[in-house]
Amino acid sequence: MENNFIATMLINFLNLKISYNEKLNLNVEYTIEFNNFNYLDYDAELTIKVGFDKLHVVKNVASFLESIDNGIEYEFSKNFVFNPLLHDFKQEDRKIFEYLSHIYYADTMKRQVGYHLKGENVIFSGKKVYLKNNMVRYVLENLKDRTFNVKFGSNEYTNVRAEFKNIPFKIELEEKNGDITLGLKKEKKPIKLNCNGDLYLLDNKLYVLDNKGFLCYAMNLMIDADTIKFTGELKENLLKSLPKLLKCKGIELKGELKNRLIESDLKSEIYIDKYKKGIRVDVVFKYGKEKINPLSKHNISPFIIRNYETEVKILDILNQSGFRELNNFYVLEDEGRMYMFLKHVLPVLKSMSEIFLYG
Numbered sequence: 001m002e003n004n005f006i007a008t009m010l011i012n013f014l015n016l017k018i019s020y021n022e023k024l025n026l027n028v029e030y031t032i033e034f035n036n037f038n039y040l041d042y043d044a045e046l047t048i049k050v051g052f053d054k055l056h057v058v059k060n061v062a063s064f065l066e067s068i069d070n071g072i073e074y075e076f077s078k079n080f081v082f083n084p085l086l087h088d089f090k091q092e093d094r095k096i097f098e099y100l101s102h103i104y105y106a107d108t109m110k111r112q113v114g115y116h117l118k119g120e121n122v123i124f125s126g127k128k129v130y131l132k133n134n135m136v137r138y139v140l141e142n143l144k145d146r147t148f149n150v151k152f153g154s155n156e157y158t159n160v161r162a163e164f165k166n167i168p169f170k171i172e173l174e175e176k177n178g179d180i181t182l183g184l185k186k187e188k189k190p191i192k193l194n195c196n197g198d199l200y201l202l203d204n205k206l207y208v209l210d211n212k213g214f215l216c217y218a219m220n221l222m223i224d225a226d227t228i229k230f231t232g233e234l235k236e237n238l239l240k241s242l243p244k245l246l247k248c249k250g251i252e253l254k255g256e257l258k259n260r261l262i263e264s265d266l267k268s269e270i271y272i273d274k275y276k277k278g279i280r281v282d283v284v285f286k287y288g289k290e291k292i293n294p295l296s297k298h299n300i301s302p303f304i305i306r307n308y309e310t311e312v313k314i315l316d317i318l319n320q321s322g323f324r325e326l327n328n329f330y331v332l333e334d335e336g337r338m339y340m341f342l343k344h345v346l347p348v349l350k351s352m353s354e355i356f357l358y359g
Contacts (some may be wrong), residue, residue, distance in 0.1 A: 023088035026050045030096075030143065032136065033151035034193045042130040043194045046139065056080055062124040065101045092142045099138060100129060133196050133211075140164075140208055150201060152193060163205045166250055171218060173245075174254040180230040180238055184218065243305050257303070264288035266307040268314055268353035272346075278333030279341075281323060283353075285311055295328045314352055321345050 029049040035042065048064075049055035056076040058064045067074035067082060074082040089097060107123050123130050131139065140162040147159040170185045190202040198211035230238045238245075245251055246261075253261055264287045271282040285292040287304045294315060322337040323330040332338055349355065 023086060024052075025090050026082075026087050026093075027052060027055060028089060028093045029055050029149070030139070031149040031151060032131075032139070034199075041132070043133050043136050043196070043199075044131045046129040046131055047127050048129075050082070051076070051080060054080075057127055059127050061100070061127060061129050062104055065097065065104050068097060069101055092146065095142045096139060099142075103135070133194065133198070136194075136199065137208060140206065150193075150206060152191060152201065157201065157204060160201070160204050160206050162208055164208045166209065167200055167202060167207045170250055170252050171248075172252050172254050173242075173257055175257050178231075180235050180257075181227050182218075182230065182238075183227040239303075242303065243308075246305060260301075260303045262288050262290055262301065262304045264290075266310055268310070269356065270314075270349060270353045271356045271358065273358040275331050276333070278331055279338055281318060281330040281332070282328075283314065283318070283330070293328055295325055295330075310352060314349065317345060317349060 027050065031047045031049075033045045033047070035044060048058045048061065050058060058076075064074050064082070066072075068084060071084045073084075076082065088094075104124055141164070144162040144164060147161055150157045150160045167190055172183045172185055174181050174183070188202060190200040190207070193199040193201055193206070196211055197217075198209045200207045200209070246253075252258075267286040269284040269286065271284070273280045273282075283294055285294065285306070287306065290301055290304055292304075292306075294311065318330050321332065321341045322334055323332045325331075332341060346355065
């Protein structure tokens, strides 16, 4: 082999490596079209455009993904050919293409071995990718620092941003004429985009809600309602759930309900006294002026925001130490366990509660 030929090949290889390391990032535009509650087995259709100044529709997404993975060219037009040696994507785009590629090959394998459900829609069809709810959320997660387009019905929205937080609205609870009214206060009505009720569009922001959270559930039920009234047993059940409900952001009490709310810190008191041949323990959880005996069956004010985590820790320590419940107090009668409790467990309880010793 001639010297000049070898030298030329080496130079060409070096130039190729230089080109490969200096790839040009393509611009990518995503459009997510929601299916307008047609009750199909997917939430939305994704279409993609790529290019530089001029963007080109990816007319066959499956073929384009194969070109990326196999390092072969993909022709958009006579004036633009995607070349994996020359072109690359930004990090967030690369993640989306890798995700779509994974879905494509997994779907292809399922079809080849016959695992695909009869009648189940294809995921890739020409320029469209049919996305289920979890797939939409993944794509939006990787688009949260940039804009994209949304289509819903006959309307198209450009420069939309994904927001992984609650819609800026309030749920107000108010007592009127003996009933509890729950109202959803919003300046504008958001557009519900899917059947799950966890994707909403408002002011060019696509809000991705926690699909297991109360606010998502409330939005889903109340998107077309101003207020919900709780009467009788429903009211009592709501009041019992009030401490848990008030932990949710965006919940606000109005009027007399707000005045009755107790948000004092927990102050625990443990009273220890003799009981026959054993010891008796009374536990009191204090919130402001309110006192709670955890073993009492008397009604407890539903307007106390309780520190259940600390309460449960204290009661668990007593149960693990061998105490048993007797009426409204705890009893321990085993001599060995009493020694262990007084010697080793009581110092732990002192760090969580005020201790009173009698007898």
